[in-house]
Amino acid sequence: MPQMTERPPVISSASDVEILPLVVQRRVDDRGGIMVIDLAAPDGAALPAFTAGAHVDLHVEDPATGLHLVRQYSLCGDPADRSRYRLGILDAPQSRGGSRALHRLARPGAVLRVGKPRNLFPLYAGARRSVLVGGGIGVTPLLAMAHVLQAQGGEFALHYCARAQDRTAFLEEIAEAPYRDRVHLHFDDAQPFLATRDLPPAAPDTHLYTCGPSGFMDWVTAQAAACRYGAAQLHREDFNAEVDTTGAAFEVVAARSGVTVGVPAGVTIAAALREAGVAVNLSCESGVCGTCLVDVLEGVPDHRDSFLTPEERSAGDQILICCSRARSATLVLDI
Ligand code: FES
Known part of the structure; x- marks a missing residue:
């Protein structure tokens, strides 16, 4: 990502x-x-x-x-x-x-x-038409998607949004790519992206994929929703999603490490444990990849990830420590 x-x-x-x-x-x-x-x-x-x-x-x-x-x-x-x-x-x-x-x-x-x-951001297999909307460096996964859709003979368009042409990468690569005729460039000072003009009519088999800064993706998906695209047709790369660390302070007992730490608002469990010298596995730090999954031995997690299924969340016996918090005063973790 x-x-x-x-x-x-x-x-x-x-x-x-x-x-x-x-x-x-x-x-x-x-x-x-x-x-x-x-x-x-x-x-x-x-x-x-x-x-x-x-x-x-x-x-x-x-x-x-x-x-x-x-x-x-x-x-x-x-x-x-x-x-x-x-x-x-x-x-x-x-x-x-x-x-x-x-x-x-x-x-x-x-x-x-x-x-x-x-792959946490795959193409939807049942789509008849695809729209790819990338902001800046967020175009990268969409370039791979364009290769595949072109090879499949799929109906698609790639909208590449950037500030200005002289600060935009991949232009030479795109100009030589087999999908070059499907690409629409949008610069802030020339033809910026406009959903009402650039998106095809909403339909169950039309899927939109967006990647870029969080604010850009929020803007694209809001515009698409206003054009009647349903949630099932909107796909975004949330790898860089910001972690919500608001809420009450709580205590974490790292049972295997024999360490107890306080986790105040503004600090993740992973950061608090790391500060205390406990080794933690981290990758995305956004709650999407599952690398930091830890078993819960006692206490009630406040799940804030997008990795666990609803059933796994209800079970309450696992937690992603890069983003999730506690509903109970204390969490005892198997780490
Ligand atoms: S590090 Fe990826 S979900 Fe926590």
């Missing part, structure tokens, strides 16, 4: 994550501070398959802090091409380490540690 914002560096015990060492085969420093890199197996072997909308975790050792950073980036190449993974990485000005380190380290020939692709 595109990394729109940088999160604080996290310590990740990634020993249980399957990681591929991949070589930076090609790097292009595109407009808008976006670096496009192609990653390949050192021996040229075919890479694990992925589907459009998938992302990978990049595991980065930050020499400045000595921490192991994990960042997620959407795969923006053609899923039919198993020879490489293509990523677009924004050098975010507010970066606290991840993208900055990657822009520094990802030189041709460098080896990066890459998790196997996972």
Whole structure:
């Protein structure tokens, strides 16, 4: 998934994550501070398959802090091409380490540690018509979707929204892509996206996919809803969803670690445990990937993720500690 914002560096015990060492085969420093890199197996072997909308975790050792950073980036190449993974990485000005380190380290020939692709933003199989609306670096998973829809002969359009043409990446790639005739460029100063003009009529088999900053996706989905698109037809990449840390303070007992911590408003369980020296597995830090799942031994979780099913939430015996909180004064966790 595109990394729109940088999160604080996290310590990740990634020993249980399957990681591929991949070589930076090609790097292009595109407009808008976006670096496009192609990653390949050192021996040229075919890479694990992925589907459009998938992302990978990049595991980065930050020499400045000595921490192991994990960042997620959407795969923006053609899923039919198993020879490489293509990523677009924004050098975010507010970066606290991840993208900055990657822009520094990802030189041709460098080896990066890459998790196997996972897809939390897939194309809907039953769609007859698809509309892809990307904002800035959020276009990356939609480029992979465009490859697939074009190969399938699907009916679709890709709307790519950006501030200005001279700050927009991927333009050369799009101009040469087989789907180039399906792409509509929207710049703030020229032909901005307008749902009433740019969206096809709402229909049960017409699906809209949007990715970009949260505010952009809120704006796109609100416009689509106003055009009578139903919730089942709207798909958004919530990988960068902000975590709601409001609410009363509570206590967490990390039973296996023998540590008890207070979790005030504004702090996640994961952050409180980490501060106390407890190792936690983190990846998306948005409640969507499931990496931080922990068993609940006592207490009542206040689920704020989008990973657990309604049944799993009701069971109350698991919690995602990157985002969820407690309804009870104390939670005892198996960590
Ligand atoms: S780290 Fe992804 S759900 Fe918590």
